[in-house]
Amino acid sequence: MKLATLKDGSRDGQLVVVARDLKTACIADGIAPTLQRALDDWNFIAPQLGELYDRLNAGRAVNSFEFESQNCMAPLPRAFQWADGSSYVNHVELVRKARNAEMPDSFWHDPLMYQGGSDDFIGPCDDIVMCSAEWGIDFESEIAVITGDVPMGVKVQHAGEAIRLLMLVNDVSLRNLIPAELAKGFGFLQSKPATSFSPVAVTPDELGDAWKDGKVHLPLRSSWNGNLVGQPNAGVDMVFSFPQLITHLCKTRNVRAGSIVGSGTVSNKDAAKGYSCIAEKRALEMIATGEPLTPFMQYGDSIKIEMLDKNGKSIFGAIDQSVVEADGV
Amino acid sequence: MKLATLKDGSRDGQLVVVARDLKTACIADGIAPTLQRALDDWNFIAPQLGELYDRLNAGRAVNSFEFESQNCMAPLPRAFQWADGSSYVNHVELVRKARNAEMPDSFWHDPLMYQGGSDDFIGPCDDIVMCSAEWGIDFESEIAVITGDVPMGVKVQHAGEAIRLLMLVNDVSLRNLIPAELAKGFGFLQSKPATSFSPVAVTPDELGDAWKDGKVHLPLRSSWNGNLVGQPNAGVDMVFSFPQLITHLCKTRNVRAGSIVGSGTVSNKDAAKGYSCIAEKRALEMIATGEPLTPFMQYGDSIKIEMLDKNGKSIFGAIDQSVVEADGV
Numbered sequence: 163m164k165l166a167t168l169k170d171g172s173r174d175g176q177l178v179v180v181a182r183d184l185k186t187a188c189i190a191d192g193i194a195p196t197l198q199r200a201l202d203d204w205n206f207i208a209p210q211l212g213e214l215y216d217r218l219n220a221g222r223a224v225n226s227f228e229f230e231s232q233n234c235m236a237p238l239p240r241a242f243q244w245a246d247g248s249s250y251v252n253h254v255e256l257v258r259k260a261r262n263a264e265m266p267d268s269f270w271h272d273p274l275m276y277q278g279g280s281d282d283f284i285g286p287c288d289d290i291v292m293c294s295a296e297w298g299i300d301f302e303s304e305i306a307v308i309t310g311d312v313p314m315g316v317k318v319q320h321a322g323e324a325i326r327l328l329m330l331v332n333d334v335s336l337r338n339l340i341p342a343e344l345a346k347g348f349g350f351l352q353s354k355p356a357t358s359f360s361p362v363a364v365t366p367d368e369l370g371d372a373w374k375d376g377k378v379h380l381p382l383r384s385s386w387n388g389n390l391v392g393q394p395n396a397g398v399d400m401v402f403s404f405p406q407l408i409t410h411l412c413k414t415r416n417v418r419a420g421s422i423v424g425s426g427t428v429s430n431k432d433a434a435k436g437y438s439c440i441a442e443k444r445a446l447e448m449i450a451t452g453e454p455l456t457p458f459m460q461y462g463d464s465i466k467i468e469m470l471d472k473n474g475k476s477i478f479g480a481i482d483q484s485v486v487e488a489d490g491v
Numbered sequence: 492m493k494l495a496t497l498k499d500g501s502r503d504g505q506l507v508v509v510a511r512d513l514k515t516a517c518i519a520d521g522i523a524p525t526l527q528r529a530l531d532d533w534n535f536i537a538p539q540l541g542e543l544y545d546r547l548n549a550g551r552a553v554n555s556f557e558f559e560s561q562n563c564m565a566p567l568p569r570a571f572q573w574a575d576g577s578s579y580v581n582h583v584e585l586v587r588k589a590r591n592a593e594m595p596d597s598f599w600h601d602p603l604m605y606q607g608g609s610d611d612f613i614g615p616c617d618d619i620v621m622c623s624a625e626w627g628i629d630f631e632s633e634i635a636v637i638t639g640d641v642p643m644g645v646k647v648q649h650a651g652e653a654i655r656l657l658m659l660v661n662d663v664s665l666r667n668l669i670p671a672e673l674a675k676g677f678g679f680l681q682s683k684p685a686t687s688f689s690p691v692a693v694t695p696d697e698l699g700d701a702w703k704d705g706k707v708h709l710p711l712r713s714s715w716n717g718n719l720v721g722q723p724n725a726g727v728d729m730v731f732s733f734p735q736l737i738t739h740l741c742k743t744r745n746v747r748a749g750s751i752v753g754s755g756t757v758s759n760k761d762a763a764k765g766y767s768c769i770a771e772k773r774a775l776e777m778i779a780t781g782e783p784l785t786p787f788m789q790y791g792d793s794i795k796i797e798m799l800d801k802n803g804k805s806i807f808g809a810i811d812q813s814v815v816e817a818d819g820v
Contacts, residue, residue, distance in 0.1 A: 173531055173747075202502055240747060242569045242610035245680070269675075276677040277606040281571035281747040293644050297743070314817065315622050336743060346598075348605040349678015351574070355743040414626070414665060414684040418502075418569060418610040488643065 163208070163215045164362045165190075165327065166479075167197055167235045169285070174198060175235040179214045179223075180362050184479050187229040188218050197238055197363070201419045204310055204326055208365075229361075231479045236283035237329055237363035238308065238420060244283075244357065246304070246333060246424035247407040248274035249400045253429035253442055260445035260454075273402045273410045276349050278333075278357060280422065286361045286479060289486040290334055292461075298337030299459040299485055303384045303438035303467045305396055306331045306424040307404050308363060312417040321405035321412070322376050328369070330360035330382070330467055330478045331424055337441055337458060360467070361479030368477065376403030378469075380477075382428045384438050385466040386459075391443070392436035396428045396469075459485050492537070492544045493691045494519075494656065495808075496526055496564045498614070503527060504564040508543045508552075509691050513808050516558035517547050526567055526692070530749045533639055533655055537694075560808045565612035566658055566692035567637065567749060573612075573686065574740050575633070575662060575753035577603035578731040579723075582758035582771055589774035589783075602731045602739045605678050607662075607686060609751065615690045615808060618815040619663055621790075627666030628788040628814055632713045632767035632796045634725055635660045635753040636733050637692060641746040650741070651705050651734035657698070659689035659711070659796050659807045660753055666770055666787060689796070690808030697806065705732030707798075709806075711757045713767050714795040715788075720772070721765035725757045725798075788814050 164182060167175035174196040178187040193210045194200040200207040217223040248254055251269055258265045284290075292299055308327040316324075339353040366373045372380045379397030383390060402410070407423050428438045437443045444454035459465070467481040493511060496504035503525040507516040522539045523529040529536040546552040577583055580598055587594045613619075621628055637656040645653075668682040695702045701709045708726030712719060731739070736752050757767045766772045773783035788794070796810040 240571045242571060243608060245608075248677075266675075272675075274675055274677050275680050277608055277680055279572060279574075279606055279744060280609075281750050282745045291643070293743070314620070339743070344676050346595075346601075346603055347673050347676075347678075348577075348603050349676075351604050351606055351740070352742045356745065411680065413681045414622070414668070415608060416611045416685070421610050 163212050163365045164368060165197060165211065165237060166229070166362045167237050167239055168233050169235050173239065175239050179211055179218055180229050181218045182368070184229055184362065184476060186218060186226045188214060188223045188226045190214060198420050201308065201310065201326060204419065231361040231482070232287045234287070234361040235285045236359040237327070238422065239283055241280040241283065241420055241422050242418060243421035244278040244280035244424070245275055245411050245421065246278050246426060247402060247410070248426035249402040249407065250426055250429040251401045252399050252431050253427050256445045257441055260448035270401060273407055274426070275407065275410055278350070278354055282356050284356045284358045286358060286481045286483070288358060288483060290483050291486055291488050292355070293488045295461055295487070297339055300335045300337050300440045301384065301386070301459065301465040301467070302333040302335055302427045303382050303392065304331040304333050304425050304427055305329070305378050305382065306359070306422050309408060309417060309421045309423060310419045312408055312412050314412055314414065314416045316409055316412045318405050318409045321408040324408060325366060325404060327363035327365060328378065329363045330469060330481055332358045332465065332467055332481050332483065333424065333427070334358070335439070358481055358483060360481055364477060372397070372471070376405040380469055380471070382438060383468050383470065384436070387464055390436070392438045394428050394430035394435040394438060396425070399430050400425065461485055461487050492541050492694045493697060494526060494540065494566060495558070495691045496566050496568060497562050498564050502568065504568050508540055508547055509558050510547045511697070513558055513691065513805060515547060515555045517543060517552045517555045519543060527749050530637065530639065530655060533748065560690040560811070561616045563616070563690040564614045565688040566656070567751065568612055570609040570612065570749055570751050571747060572750035573607040573609035573753070574604055574750065575607050575755060576731060576736040576739070577755035578729045578736065579755055579758040580730045581728050581760050582756050585774045586770055589777035599730060602736055604736065604739055607679070607683055611685050613685045613687045615687060615810045615812070617687060617812060619812050620815055620817050621684070622817045624790055624816070626668055629664045629666050629769045630713065630715070630788065630794040630796070631662040631664055631756045632711050632721065633660040633662050633754050633756055634658070634707050634711065635688070635751050638737060638746060638750045638752060639748045641737055641741050643741055643743065643745045645738055645741045647734050647738045650737040653737060654695060654733060656692035656694060657707065658692045659798060659810055661687045661794065661796055661810050661812065662753065662756070663687070664768070687810055687812060689810055693806060701726070701800070705734040709798055709800070711767060712797045712799065713765070716793055719765070721767045723757050723759035723764040723767060725754070728759050729754065790814055790816050
């Protein structure tokens, strides 16, 4: 099943069911007005959405219309939780190595995870609006899951059962604000502006064989200003699976329906697979030449993030955003 | 105006208007079913709630009933944002001094703030359920505001206009998990379990003269196992006002209606005012004797947090919780 949220002027948007080929959609209003509402009562609502999805795919849905990513908000335009892991430890090690910092060995068995802001997500084709290009604007291509309710202390073998939907993420980061902010010790705040998500969220079964062991075994494609700069396989070098990340988050508290848990920037040890964020490219340059050569994103730059299935079809639709300067700066 | 959310079996509870004396309440269902809904359209909804509040205070509200804190959820049982500052820099300096760590001078002009989990708040009288008493369970008595929409880059002189409501907070902390978690560099996650809030949220005008310069000029009373252990004045030694904290949060992103921004643990330089968290007491002991003497909270311990007006009347109702062991640990 594929779900999206259309812009309708409201804060939570309009839930729609989207056909597998992403060409048509159908309003789910008679079933659930918003995705959060569906997640709040998933076991009752999901089968009804699933029936509509089947009719839509069969060309039998009444009042279906053309689906356009440009009209999408994030599947959850605002969420009660956004916790982002750092599962591709290779990425962390590279970035640290570039600044001559040792990575603690514990990072290989104790996940890094930060609590992100979730009140103001932006849509897949919305502009990345910034007050300064000096902040070091970077994209981060990731995968995220949306959970149901998960009890405190959940065991890893049960955590996977709570995964309701998957999405792609652009976890925009302000690299030049990060060092001073992390040095204060309280984690990211100003250095993580509004996050964007793929047009559609999909149930795990949509991934077929590619969804295995709580990981997505497909390349995640990032194109910066139209050039493909990364296609690492999200199933390779992911040290912590999504169930492990959820278990980490649930150690001391309950996690409630509609929580979003991210994978962190997708990265393979094989450098030929390219990069999912500019910081990693710069880290490689730093290690090779002693200085970073590639600048961060500038006003007017674009970033496209997409994942194709084995037949070359887009699974989630594409995140496709441009960086623009805020009015009145 | 005073607002609360009653337990009704739903995730967001039932919005009620509460009389100024906290003795009676009235369902606001014809106006807005939940507090988030009221915040989403505050300029339209608040005047209607205000009229009901006036009728309730005058004893003319239809279907009013006895108000009981035990039936309350947090005013926002789940929220789209919870960002907690550390405005009482004295507290930060003390805790650091106890472990022989210098506090950077920048902490006096650049606020510390962390992004907290907001998907699973607990009510004012709900148990603090923990899987281990070895985690170093501590209370933290604070004040928080709930905001409306605030645009990215807001100036401090406008940030105060976005403050809709105030609450008390128990920002429960797991002290023995904090050092290792902060050392990882990504901020608090497991060391900050579910947060609880006062029974009612109040509009700033309810504080009268005590609301001045974006600070609450009244003592915040913390009683641990029935003993008053702290009554620092929240208006004293608050280095960053609420408008300054909101401005900090908005530097790189929009903040949306229903965001909660906290003051951090209230603390006065005058040690005679006592403490709002055990960590501070232990820091003072460490500085005086070389070792912390007071243990953290144990199963069965209680914590009561309250603020009285100049006539000795409770403004927000009391947070009054006990620590209990999770089932099946």
